[in-house]
Amino acid sequence: MAQEKSIKRIAIHPVTRIEGHGKVTILMDEKKKVTQARMHIVEFRGFERFVQGRPYWEVPVMVQRLCGICPVSHHLCAAKATDWIVGGEKLTPTGEKMRRLMHYGQMFQSHSLHFFHLASPDLLFGFDADPAVRNIIGVARRHKDLAVQGVMMRKYGQEVIKATAGKKIHGTGAIPGGINKNLSIEERDHLLGDIDQMIRWAKAAVDLARKYTEDHLEELKEFGSFPSNHLAIVREDGALDLYDGGLRAVDAEGNKIFDHIPVQRYLEFIAEEVRDWSYMKFPFIKSLGPEKGWYRVGPLARINTCDFIDTPLAEKERQEFMALTGGKPNNITMAYHWARMIETLHSAEKIKELLHDPDLQGTDLVVKGEPRKEAMAVIEAPRGTLFHHYKVNDEGLVTMANLIVSTTQNNEPMNRAITKVAKDFIEGRDEISEGLLNRVEVAIRAYDPCLSCATHALGRMPLVVEVRNGSGEVLDRRIRG
Amino acid sequence: MTQEEKKILLIGYGNPARGDDGLGPALARAVAARNLPGVQVETGFQLAVEDVLEMAGRDEVIFADASVDGPEPFFFRPQEAEPGEETFTTHHFRPGSLVALAVELFDVRPRTWVLGIRGYDFEMFKEELSPKAERNLEEALSFLLPFLEGGRGPGKGGAFQTFTGEKR
Numbered sequence: 074m075a076q077e078k079s080i081k082r083i084a085i086h087p088v089t090r091i092e093g094h095g096k097v098t099i100l101m102d103e104k105k106k107v108t109q110a111r112m113h114i115v116e117f118r119g120f121e122r123f124v125q126g127r128p129y130w131e132v133p134v135m136v137q138r139l140c141g142i143c144p145v146s147h148h149l150c151a152a153k154a155t156d157w158i159v160g161g162e163k164l165t166p167t168g169e170k171m172r173r174l175m176h177y178g179q180m181f182q183s184h185s186l187h188f189f190h191l192a193s194p195d196l197l198f199g200f201d202a203d204p205a206v207r208n209i210i211g212v213a214r215r216h217k218d219l220a221v222q223g224v225m226m227r228k229y230g231q232e233v234i235k236a237t238a239g240k241k242i243h244g245t246g247a248i249p250g251g252i253n254k255n256l257s258i259e260e261r262d263h264l265l266g267d268i269d270q271m272i273r274w275a276k277a278a279v280d281l282a283r284k285y286t287e288d289h290l291e292e293l294k295e296f297g298s299f300p301s302n303h304l305a306i307v308r309e310d311g312a313l314d315l316y317d318g319g320l321r322a323v324d325a326e327g328n329k330i331f332d333h334i335p336v337q338r339y340l341e342f343i344a345e346e347v348r349d350w351s352y353m354k355f356p357f358i359k360s361l362g363p364e365k366g367w368y369r370v371g372p373l374a375r376i377n378t379c380d381f382i383d384t385p386l387a388e389k390e391r392q393e394f395m396a397l398t399g400g401k402p403n404n405i406t407m408a409y410h411w412a413r414m415i416e417t418l419h420s421a422e423k424i425k426e427l428l429h430d431p432d433l434q435g436t437d438l439v440v441k442g443e444p445r446k447e448a449m450a451v452i453e454a455p456r457g458t459l460f461h462h463y464k465v466n467d468e469g470l471v472t473m474a475n476l477i478v479s480t481t482q483n484n485e486p487m488n489r490a491i492t493k494v495a496k497d498f499i500e501g502r503d504e505i506s507e508g509l510l511n512r513v514e515v516a517i518r519a520y521d522p523c524l525s526c527a528t529h530a531l532g533r534m535p536l537v538v539e540v541r542n543g544s545g546e547v548l549d550r551r552i553r554g
Numbered sequence: 555m556t557q558e559e560k561k562i563l564l565i566g567y568g569n570p571a572r573g574d575d576g577l578g579p580a581l582a583r584a585v586a587a588r589n590l591p592g593v594q595v596e597t598g599f600q601l602a603v604e605d606v607l608e609m610a611g612r613d614e615v616i617f618a619d620a621s622v623d624g625p626e627p628f629f630f631r632p633q634e635a636e637p638g639e640e641t642f643t644t645h646h647f648r649p650g651s652l653v654a655l656a657v658e659l660f661d662v663r664p665r666t667w668v669l670g671i672r673g674y675d676f677e678m679f680k681e682e683l684s685p686k687a688e689r690n691l692e693e694a695l696s697f698l699l700p701f702l703e704g705g706r707g708p709g710k711g712g713a714f715q716t717f718t719g720e721k722r
Binding site (some may be wrong): 120122123135138144186190208209210213214217220221223224227228231241242 | 569570571572597598599602603604606607637651654655658659679680
């Protein structure tokens, strides 16, 4: 008990149980040594019950309720699963290209939002900057051009989504076996009008992220960084493919652990560990076991995992990215931002390529074949690999749903990043400054975790930072928006 | 009437699949169904940065959301710009930040209000409002509609004053 009382507890946690946001606890002993650092995320609950008994054709629309930031990823992943249910997994060219256009629009808007409005304050002002400045309004005041670009890029991505999914939120575009609309000439021309500007801005954002990484390389090499495995889907020829492909995992040196595994076999290669202190599971590569088999997903993992990118500007940036680490995987946590911007540029290039493709005006929208009762699907969501798995009965009603979201897969890496930052920056300190606490958040933000917080009612404080001693006494308290 | 001529913007936001968090969208639906001239209605899971573009050209903007612990049945108050807020996640954007961003980026300065309707049950994946939240929604609508009908916002002619449930 004496030892427990001497432990200092630093907690970054939500106020109420409905927050759905993250909670970080850092325990320090009497010698101010970090003994434990953990991130708790209240994973979405009850979805399986919510979806059970509902007809499979409703699922692509229903799953959008899971996340207010990336509903399109869930919409498309569920649609891909229902393609298998109706035996229509080989989509028509119009069906597949419309979905891809929707997906690149989603990737473009989500990455832009994260970079310009969440990450850029840390990158532009530094981790120790006054929190009154280190926020989106600070960026708007001092780097107005960047903040405007962020808004306009996000808006453009949303317009792509609206044109393909029918509306910005709760779209209905993707249906089992295809798509319910094509792209009109008017919609195409409207989107073409701004695409070159979007590519220029995306390229400038890559330059900004690359320069930041290079300028701060010595600091970032260590900041919350560690060697890890990486997992993503890749195209048959090894190209980056955000919409479809086989599973590939590489180790920290770039050696392939498995490659081109169809999602239908994912359970042979990936398992999930349950730990008593977290609602969230800890996925791992089966052949390596839970200790060594954890892996990262998302932009960093995707750039590390693919052999090349099939758009010229993004491929040039990928080559520069990989050159930094001699062609081996880049394990710098903060390089997520650079990788994310390469994908933003790639998405803009793909949008332009697709807009010039006449298949988008095709009228053959849906295919069906021999129905099935079980389906798995995978897609690369902005935050990483997303799995949907469903079973249906004879009436087409869902009897089982299992989802593995990207944040779950990044659970262990985020915990390691927090531990590394806590040991490097907080251990041994008499005082925990704002800047030090922010470093913990910076490490988490690099992953852009989904905190399953699709509620945002007024009156809640999304994140509260509390410093407690071993007796539970609150020594300090901070609030995060 | 073109969208540009709709001088009042109502944004009702929240997740209808999480019980009373759907109060904002429910209010937006109810107002939109009346097709009031001069009133543009938008809905979403949450506020987003691009909403600043929707605010341009409006006289009044009303943010309608569920309230976890505000007064019953609802509160309605001016929303000032709140610069300097830190943001932990892209999954959350506050009305005050949006108002501040509209000013900083585009010099957009409509009169802005927040309507916070008290909710009680925010359990995940329940696509219905609790009975008490339903009643609060009706009261909020009864309060708001007279201002919106005829395209008259709550700030016009000094007709409006801050309302909280406690004053009723």
